């Protein structure tokens with residue numbers, strides 16, 4: 001008999017599982033360890049705002065009491081960024097400095113790649129926060145993809161945003177596969193650029209897509 005997938009709201013007890021999946025899927029579905037050494041830093045950077053400051057906008061997929069995927073959302077990206085920049089970024093940087101992770105060759109290479117990308121591509125991407133105020137991250141554990149779990153998490157989130165009267169949602173992704181997934185769910189491509197952060201590992205630039213959906 002197929003195992004039953006339960007889609008439900010995030011609870012505090014799911015925090016460690018969400019942080020682990022965030023780390024395990026950070027490089028377009030592959031583990032962050034391929035480009036960065038420091039699991040705590042990556043999990044903090046990718047999930048701390050969502051789990052600790054806006055848990056009510058997060059959803060998880062559970063099979064047999066085990067979390068196999070999550071969607072971490074923010075109803076208003078403007079407010080999320082203000083909290084990240086004002087309350088999370090500096091303590092996170094100090095914690096990371098203290099842990100010594102910036103002495104790692106892997107991390108120095110990644111930071112160097114980011115600086116080259118900044119020089120080549122600049123920081124500017126179009127801003128869609130007015131028309132599409134909400135945003136989210138979505139990741140399904142390897143081994144559980146292609147079973148409609150991602151689609152079910154998105155539908156739960158979109159229903160929630162509609163109840164909250166949020167008029168639109170947008171997200172960024174560097175994954176070609178995820179791009180096809182979002183198109184299949186009725187999202188529109190709003191922007192396509194490229195980034196070279198991972199050139200030292202992948203030996204190519206990656207696309208940067210922004211997708212949006214009006215609600």
Ligand SMILES: CC(C)(COP(=O)(O)OP(=O)(O)OC[C@H]1O[C@@H](n2cnc3c(N)ncnc32)[C@H](O)[C@@H]1OP(=O)(O)O)[C@@H](O)C(=O)NCCC(=O)NCCS
Nearest residue numbers: 029139140145146147148149150151175177178180181184
């Ligand atoms: C991208 C991801 C979230 C999709 O979730 P999923 O549970 O694997 O996808 P689903 O099974 O719900 O697919 C839903 C629909 O999208 C389509 N789809 C999924 N992956 C696709 C792909 N690679 N190419 C084309 N269509 C795809 C499915 O065919 C399905 O359409 P259908 O209903 O017409 O059959 C998941 O694979 C994942 O976490 N990948 C790694 C991390 C990542 O890239 N996250 C996104 C960053 S924001």
